[in-house]
Structures are given as structure tokens and as C-alpha cells.
Amino acid sequence: MAVYNLNVNGKKVTVDVEPDMPLLWVLRDFAGLKGTKFGCGMALCGACTVHLNGQPIRSCQTPVSSLAKSAKLTTIEGISDGVTLHAVQQAWVEEQVPQCGYCQSGQIMSAVALLKTNPDPSDEDINSAMVGNLCRCGTYDRIRKAIHRAADLSKTSGGGSQKVGKAGGK
Amino acid sequence: MTSNNNSRREFLRLSSLSGLGLMLGVSSFAKNASIVKLTEEALQLEINPFIIIDNLGNITLVNPRPDMGQGSTQAVPSLLAEELEVSLEKVKLIQSDGKSKYGSQTSGGSSSVRELWEPLRKAGAAAKEMLTETAAKRWGVSVDKCYAEDGRIHQRNSDKSFSYGELADEASKLPIPKNPKLKDSKDFKIIGKTKPRLDVPDRVTGKAVFGMDVDVPGMVYAAILHSPAIHGKIVSIDDAAAKKIPGVIKVMKAERPMPHRTSEAVAVIATNWWAALKAKKALNVTWDNSGLDKMTTDSYFAKSYEAAKAEGINFEEKGDIDQALAHAEKTLEAVYETPFLAHAPIEPENAIAHVKDNGEVEIWAPIQGPDWALRDVAGYLKVKPEQIKINVFLLGGAFGRKAYHDFLLEACFLSKELKKPVKVIWTREDDISQGPYRPGMLSAMRGAVNGKRIAAFHHHAIGESINRQVFNGLKDHEVDDWITGELSAENHKYNLPVWKLSWSNVKTDIPIVWWRSVYASNFAFGQECFMDELAHAAGQDPIEARLAILQDDRFKKVLEVISEKANWKEKLPAGQGRGVAMFKSFGSISACCVTVSKKGDGSVKIDKVVSVIDCGWHVNPDNVKAQTEGNIVMGLTAAIKPGITYAGGMAQQSNFHDYPIMRINEAPEMEIHIVNSGEVPGGVGEPGLPPVAPALANAIFAATGKRLRKLPIDLNEV
Numbered sequence: 001m002a003v004y005n006l007n008v009n010g011k012k013v014t015v016d017v018e019p020d021m022p023l024l025w026v027l028r029d030f031a032g033l034k035g036t037k038f039g040c041g042m043a044l045c046g047a048c049t050v051h052l053n054g055q056p057i058r059s060c061q062t063p064v065s066s067l068a069k070s071a072k073l074t075t076i077e078g079i080s081d082g083v084t085l086h087a088v089q090q091a092w093v094e095e096q097v098p099q100c101g102y103c104q105s106g107q108i109m110s111a112v113a114l115l116k117t118n119p120d121p122s123d124e125d126i127n128s129a130m131v132g133n134l135c136r137c138g139t140y141d142r143i144r145k146a147i148h149r150a151a152d153l154s155k156t157s158g159g160g161s162q163k164v165g166k167a168g169g170k
Numbered sequence: 171m172t173s174n175n176n177s178r179r180e181f182l183r184l185s186s187l188s189g190l191g192l193m194l195g196v197s198s199f200a201k202n203a204s205i206v207k208l209t210e211e212a213l214q215l216e217i218n219p220f221i222i223i224d225n226l227g228n229i230t231l232v233n234p235r236p237d238m239g240q241g242s243t244q245a246v247p248s249l250l251a252e253e254l255e256v257s258l259e260k261v262k263l264i265q266s267d268g269k270s271k272y273g274s275q276t277s278g279g280s281s282s283v284r285e286l287w288e289p290l291r292k293a294g295a296a297a298k299e300m301l302t303e304t305a306a307k308r309w310g311v312s313v314d315k316c317y318a319e320d321g322r323i324h325q326r327n328s329d330k331s332f333s334y335g336e337l338a339d340e341a342s343k344l345p346i347p348k349n350p351k352l353k354d355s356k357d358f359k360i361i362g363k364t365k366p367r368l369d370v371p372d373r374v375t376g377k378a379v380f381g382m383d384v385d386v387p388g389m390v391y392a393a394i395l396h397s398p399a400i401h402g403k404i405v406s407i408d409d410a411a412a413k414k415i416p417g418v419i420k421v422m423k424a425e426r427p428m429p430h431r432t433s434e435a436v437a438v439i440a441t442n443w444w445a446a447l448k449a450k451k452a453l454n455v456t457w458d459n460s461g462l463d464k465m466t467t468d469s470y471f472a473k474s475y476e477a478a479k480a481e482g483i484n485f486e487e488k489g490d491i492d493q494a495l496a497h498a499e500k501t502l503e504a505v506y507e508t509p510f511l512a513h514a515p516i517e518p519e520n521a522i523a524h525v526k527d528n529g530e531v532e533i534w535a536p537i538q539g540p541d542w543a544l545r546d547v548a549g550y551l552k553v554k555p556e557q558i559k560i561n562v563f564l565l566g567g568a569f570g571r572k573a574y575h576d577f578l579l580e581a582c583f584l585s586k587e588l589k590k591p592v593k594v595i596w597t598r599e600d601d602i603s604q605g606p607y608r609p610g611m612l613s614a615m616r617g618a619v620n621g622k623r624i625a626a627f628h629h630h631a632i633g634e635s636i637n638r639q640v641f642n643g644l645k646d647h648e649v650d651d652w653i654t655g656e657l658s659a660e661n662h663k664y665n666l667p668v669w670k671l672s673w674s675n676v677k678t679d680i681p682i683v684w685w686r687s688v689y690a691s692n693f694a695f696g697q698e699c700f701m702d703e704l705a706h707a708a709g710q711d712p713i714e715a716r717l718a719i720l721q722d723d724r725f726k727k728v729l730e731v732i733s734e735k736a737n738w739k740e741k742l743p744a745g746q747g748r749g750v751a752m753f754k755s756f757g758s759i760s761a762c763c764v765t766v767s768k769k770g771d772g773s774v775k776i777d778k779v780v781s782v783i784d785c786g787w788h789v790n791p792d793n794v795k796a797q798t799e800g801n802i803v804m805g806l807t808a809a810i811k812p813g814i815t816y817a818g819g820m821a822q823q824s825n826f827h828d829y830p831i832m833r834i835n836e837a838p839e840m841e842i843h844i845v846n847s848g849e850v851p852g853g854v855g856e857p858g859l860p861p862v863a864p865a866l867a868n869a870i871f872a873a874t875g876k877r878l879r880k881l882p883i884d885l886n887e888v
Contacts, residue, residue: 001416018416018445025444034383035376037566039516040598041447044826047516076376085371092374096366096792099800100239101373102380102517102566127835134826136516136567137239138803140837142796 004064007071008033009078019065023057024048026064027075035076035105039134046133049106050075056113058132076105079112088112091150099137107133111147120151220272221250221293223301227321227335229256233263234275235282236538237369238515238565238572240797240855242282244367245789249286252360253294253353255318256334258368268540268560276539278573278684280756280853283789287851295350300341305332308340355787355848362846364792381536381563382520382595389522389591392584393446394424395436395453396604399819400465401679402457404434411452412438417445421453422587427550427579428606428681429640437584443595462819465679467510467610470816474632474676478505478614482630482672483647485654489668491616494626498618500707506615506696507880508863509813511608512829513685517566518601523581524591525551531558531582532591536565538573546575551582569804570684574606574640602829603821607814608685609634609678613696618668619708624719626668627704629657631693634678649673653689657697661754664701665721680816686804687856690755694860695867695881698751702868703877712750712868713738724847728752728761728784735843736763736780746777749868751861756853758785762802762861764869774870774888776806776838781858783842786849795842798858802840805862807832810883 006013008031015030027033027050036059039047043058050059051074052067067073080086085093088111098104107130114121114129121129126147135143220232231250235242247261266272274285298318305323306313315326324331355362372378397403409421417440424437436455440446495501521535531553537543540560548555565572581594596604611633618626631653638644650673655661657671685691705715713733720726729752733739738748745768752761765777779802788794811830815822823829842858867878874888 020448021444025442028383029442029444033376034379037380037516038382038518038595040826042598042825042827045516045598080375085375089371089374093366093370096370096796098239098370098373099241099796100237100515100517100565100567101370101378102382102515104374105376108374130834132833134516134831134833136514136569136804136831138800138832138837139796140803140832140834141799141840143834 002065004067005069006031006067006073008073009075015064017064020063023050023059023062023064023067023073027059033075033077037102037105039103044134045103046106046110047103049109049133051109051113054113054116056110076109079108086112087153088115088146088150091146091153095142095146095149097139097142097146099139103133103135107135107143111143111150114147115150115154119154121147221297223297223334223338225335225338227333227338228262229254229260229334230262230264232266232272234266234272235277235286236265236540236562236565238277238538238568240277240282241367241790241793242277243369244365244793245283246286246290248360248789249283249290250294252358253291254298256321258360258365260321265562266540267562268544268558270541270555272541275541276573278538278570280758280855280857283851284757284853287787291352292350295352296347299347299350300344301334301337303344304337304341308332361789362787362791365790367790367793379563380517380566381534382517382566384522384534384563386522386524386534386591389593390419390439390441390588391443391446392437392439392581392592392594393443393450394426394580394594394596394600395438395450395455396426396600397433397435397457398603399457399459399462400604400681401431401433401462401819402459404436405456405458407436408454411454412449415445415449415452417441418449420588421449424580425583426576427583428576430642430681431679435580439584439588439592443593447597459819465816465819467680467814467816470676470678470680471507471610471612474612475505477632477674477676478612478630480674482632482674483649484670484672485649486658486671487669488659488666489626491626491628491668491670494668495616495618498620498625500619502617502619502700502703502707504615504700504703504877504879506613506699508611508692508695509881510610510680510815511685511808511813512602512605512823513569513571514601514829514831515565515567515569515571518598519572519577519596520594521578521581522591522593523578523585525582525586525589527589529553529557532561533558533578534561534563535578536563536568536572537575537578538565538568542573543575543578546579547582550579551586569686570688574683598826599824602814603824604681605821606681606683608691609636609682610813611689611692613693613700615696615700617700617704619704622708622710624666624704624708624715627664627666627700628670628672629693629697630672630674631657632674633676633692634682635675636682636684636688638675638677639682644675646675650675653693656690656755657693662697663722663725664716664719666719686801687755687859690753690856690860691805691808694751694753695863698753698861698864699867699879702749702751702864702871716752724784724849725752725754725759727845727847728759728782731843731845732761732763732780732782735782735841736765738763745873747869747872747874749865749870749872751864751868753860755857755860757850758783758852758854758857760798760857760861762865764862764865766866766869766873768873768888772888773886774873775885776866779806779838779840779862781840781842781861782845783858784845784847784849785852785854785857786847787851788844788854791844794844794854797854798842799840801856801858802862803832803837805859806866809863809866809881810885812882
């Protein structure tokens, strides 16, 4: 066992775990962040995608001991404050992308990373950036549409977040 | 199905209990709905969701259909809200817990809207009439001077109104109207309108709670080593290395109870699941696999091809097929093969069970049917249903898999031994290599053509029966009527002068179960590809050939719409082709048209898929489209990706590298069209799937001239 001080969503998280424990299980079972999902354990499905210093990684294949002390981690819980949605989340709501939704945390984390480097991706760009994220419900066509919509939302709002719209009326 | 149990109190006067106003069950409104035999026969229970309107006007509906992504959390309350004249946001949902008072509670057979359409609307309408009558009495006016709108009863031509909460107590003392008046469909505000699903925001922010996300106090985790050869027996367990892993509490023998037999297993119990998994990998277990070497998919299919040469059990016959074939101008014979498939929901199977010292049992799990789970847990642990509490959470996909409770009963076994809550989590390898699977099946087809007409058709369905293996419900001389019902002329509406349908059961111990659209996913392939072959043999356009023999206007309309929307009549360049197929399942008619192109390297690309569905009345057109999109992706995956194969009793696939499912770069452009027939609701979650694979194979024939009769199709080498 070893103590790790992680920076997750801008907050310090201290865990005492085995060094080879994948970040996925550290986040879910020790940091209480259940939005990141277990799907395959082999980096084949992308359900566990989080950001390491802004880059998408598969947390199921990332031992906690491999993270640098300066590592900044972002999970689905950290891309919006819960009151306003991130443009990608807003687009996901407007296109009604999720069916079961289990894979969508990972899909959204991959899409957020894509739009950061490529604010106006083509379908081809989307296909190659999102190829690692499986959806068994088959929401791919809507994911493509939602990424285009998120690109448009980001342009009109100057890249900022969107208020939870009527569609998100809780 | 017993749909009217008058001994049950459908109306409870609970006004003496503070806060509860009107509580209404809807058993008296349940009719003999057309539902799949699954629920009818296996449960003998009625539809009986509960509705509570409290003194504050809050409306609570006990939802009898768990949500696995199909949209029941919207569709079910919409039926109530429409008639009760409240917005969807006003209806709070509680998931039912499996108790028999809530009736049938399994999400399966695309049944949610089909079964609840009438009883839930009638319940809403009855409550509205009771509230209206109460308000009318208070005002001393006739009920026709009152109307319901937005959670209030208003008096016409006045500004007077009461909220439902103000009326609930008094309304509860009225008799329930037996035949409340349902709204005219032209007045619908919710049903048939595209509305955003209210739980989508939780599903994009990580807040949605799936079974996998549930923790309970004092719980331990289990990773289970299943026998690599299914049904292998433990000879010895070397757990020395496993026990050294920090966090490991115990290594113990376990069991995997399946409906047809129970398999041996070894469980690692740990303080966290990662430790349990690591220790599972460190176990050294010797298995006795004797007798399992013969359990292979090759031998299963070899037996099935033998059965194809023999006479099956005749189920349906019109005219004399042998005579018709003997005297026909042209005859065709072909055998079509569909493989075993895993469901592979992205959320692997998982469950928490707590078997307490006092005999009570509590379950927390993502399961399709709490009623079935209650039955299975009670039977397995030999406890009374009233001692069991079932908490259902969202399902991260299921497709039929999570109505098979082996993983749940594993948790029960371990908790009973350990006297603690135990959370069992399956790995992806468990999910893919252990089954249960969609069974592989054959369609042995014979047909005849005279002139330009299809003159005779024989479908011989061959394979293992889910009824037999899961319910022990099929004797050797019987037909599986889940299959024959779906393949019957009554279902496909092809009016042929000579027709035959037969069945042969080929048995296997490879675990099988229902998979999205059940047998329709297998047999639509044979039926609709062979129809294409016969059309070509008759020198007919495949759509025209079908229209010539279809005797049902709804089927014809669906074909006409797909012809138009998919530009069927457009002439395509050489190397491009379109294929069409249609199938009715779960009460809905669906057609699919696939366009493909042949590439120079021998590969084939799927250019576009257009699907049309007539599901009768439906709640949310956008959700019908979403489900049909999902069916296209799952149907194409089933058509072009490797299936499950067994050798030596062992699955030869284990994770998404060797059991790949379609990825976004392979998902073609797709378009969905709904035919608004206004007929009684059909299913939505499954009917879009069956026509996809045959439409693809027929398109490949159109583009390349090659008939592919065995799935999966390798698009790289056609």
C-alpha cells in the first residue's frame, strides 16, 4: 500500500492503495467518483476515459503509481459545475444522445478532448477521435451530430458553458 | 393471463394516513393485452402499476418497467400524465420492487407501452374523473362545467379552480369509474409528440446511478473464476499466491446457478474489487473437463445441418409442398446460418446481495425484471417473497442478458455463506466467455417459382430452444411456439398458395437465452434472404414480388414507404446495390434497406441504411427513431462481426478484441421513418433489428452477384 495525493477536478484527493491499482478503481472506489465506468478492463471500450493534463486516457490501464505528482486529472464530474452544462453535455442533451448512458461519460470525455484541439471537426475527424469508445446501444450517429452541435454552441458562446436548457429541465 | 383479479383491492382508502390522498391501482383496467408468452406463461401475473396523488398534489407512479436505455422512464409516465392532464415533469417515478401487487414488471418482449397503454391511460382517466366529480360537488355544479388542466380542476367560465392535492382525499372516497372516458387522440399533448427525456441530463453528467455504482455499508467484493470450459468441475484449488494479495479476505468455492444446470466456480472475496480481480488471476485451479470436449459449436451446427436434411416437426401447412415443388417450373433450396452471439452490454453483469441472519434478503442490482428476480431469489434461497427486498437501479445496457439471474444468484450464494452484503462484478471476459448467448440457428428453405410468381415456400427452423433450456418448457415432440408464432403466415402475411413451416430441436448445453428481438434476429435472415432469392428467380423486383403476395395493407404501406425513402427505383452504378427486407416482431412491422458498394480490393462498404417502422401508436417519435438507430447498429454488428464459437466446451472469444462490436467509424449514415398507422401500440425496442442482416446480404447480392447465406459476413472479403 502507498499513499498518493492526486489532483482530481481541481481538488486534492488522498488515497492509500496498491501501486498497481488502475486509476479507474481509485476514482470509483476510493475517491467516490462513480461517473467513470468499467467496461472491459483492457482499454478496448473507452467507458473509463478521463483526462490526464487535458489528454484523454483509459483509466483502466493507468496504474495510479504511473501518474506524475503534477498530474491534473479531470473526470466527467469535473467538466461542468452541475448547474451549467459543458457545451458538449448540452449538445448531448439537445441531440438526445444517450440511451442507457453507461458509455456516455467516456464518449463525452473523448469529445471534449477532440474539440479542444479541433474546434470544427469533420465526420472523418470525429470518427478517428471517437473510434476507441464503444456504444452497444448504437448512438454513434447522434454522437456525430452532437459533436457538430457542440462545435456550433462553442462558437456562438465563445467557448463557454451553456445554461441548462429547457431540455435539461430538472 | 389473469388480468382481472377482483379479490385484489385496486383502490385503497388511505386518507387516514397523513400525506396520502388518492392511491389507485389499475388492475381493473388491464385487459387481455397481446403480450409475449414470456410474461404470460412464466408469471401468470397481471399488470398493476400504482399511482399515488398526495394532498400536496404530488403524483407518484410506481414504474413497473426498469430502464435499460429503451426509454421506459419516459414512456410509462407519459401514458398516465396524458390522461391525468399533468405535465411529465409532475410525475415522480419510483421503480417497482418485484412484489406481486405491482404485477408484471419485466422489461422484455418490447412490452412496456404495449402492455401499459390501456391500463395506465384508464387509470389516469379514472383519477381525473374522480377529481373532477369532487370539484363539481364542492362547487355545486355539474361535471360538464368542469375540466382538468395542468394539475388542477377548473370551473368553466370562471376563475375558480382546485389543485389535485386539494381534492385528493375526498376524491379517494368515490367509487372508481369502471369505464372512464379516454382522450381522443387528436387532443394528445404528450403521446405521439417528441419530448426530451428528462433523465438525459443525469446520463451526461455522471450522476445517473447504474447497478455498478451502488455501494452498501459493510459490503465486500467478489470476483469469480468460472470454469473456462463451461460446466467443468473443480479438482483442486491452489490459492497460495491469491491469498497474499493485500485486501483479499477469502478464497472459496462458489456456484453459478443457471436455469438448466449449476456450474462450479471459485470466488475471491476482498475489500475492494481490484484486489479480488488480481487474486482471481493468481488462482491456480485444476478443472476436470471430461465430457466437455464434445461441446463445440462446430458439432452443434453439424447436427443442425443433418437435421436440415430430415423432416422436422410440422407446425403449419397449406397445400402440399412436395407436390408443388415436384411440379414447379423452378425450385430453389438454401440453408441460412446465424451464429451464437453475446449481449455484451457495456455495463458488465453485477449485483449486491445481503442474506441476513434473520432470513431477510436484500438485493441491489441492474436487472430487467424485479418480479422475476424475486421469484428466482426466493426459489434459490428457499425464502418467502415477503422476506426479499429488491432495489433495481439503472441498467447500463442489457438486451435480454439482465433477465437471466446467474450473477445475482452467485451474490446470494456468497452472501449466505459470508453473512455480509457481497457485490459480485463480472469481468468482460466473464460476460463474453460464459454466456448465455443468442443461440445459433439454421433456416432450411425450399421454394418454387411459376412464371413470375412465387408459388411455394417452406421454412424449416432448426436449433436449440430457449423455452427448452431456460424454462425446461419443451418436450421432444413439441414445437417451440415462440419460433413458429413468429414465422407463421399469420405473422408475415405472405399469402402463398403453398406454404409450410416446420421445426427441429438440436440440443446443446452451451447456455442460451433471449437476445434483442430473440428468434426474429435469427430467422428473419433466412426468411427474407430466401424471399429475395425467389424474387430474383421469378425475374421480379424484390419489393414488387413481395407486394404481389402480401395480403396486409400495413405491410404494403411499410414497403411503399421504404421504396420511396430509400430511392429504391433509382438506377445505381455498377458495383453498387440495394437490398431490402421486412419482418414483423413484437407487434410492429419494420423494413430495412441497405445500400452497399463493391470496392476494387474485394471489400464491400455499407453506404447507407434506411429503416421504416410501423409500431402503431407510440409515445415519443424521437425515441422510436433512437431505438431503431440502435437496432441498425446492433443488427449490422450481428451481421458482420464474429460470433461466439465453442471448442472443448470453451468460448473462443473473451473481450472486445476478439468479439468486436461496431465502432463509430463503421456506423453508416442512417435514416429512420415512422409510418403513423394509428393502430394499437407495437413494440419499439426490438422490431427494428431483424430486417437489418437480410437487407445487408440482399444488398451484397445486388452489388456483387454473391449470395451469402452464413453470418457473419466479412465485408473485407466478399
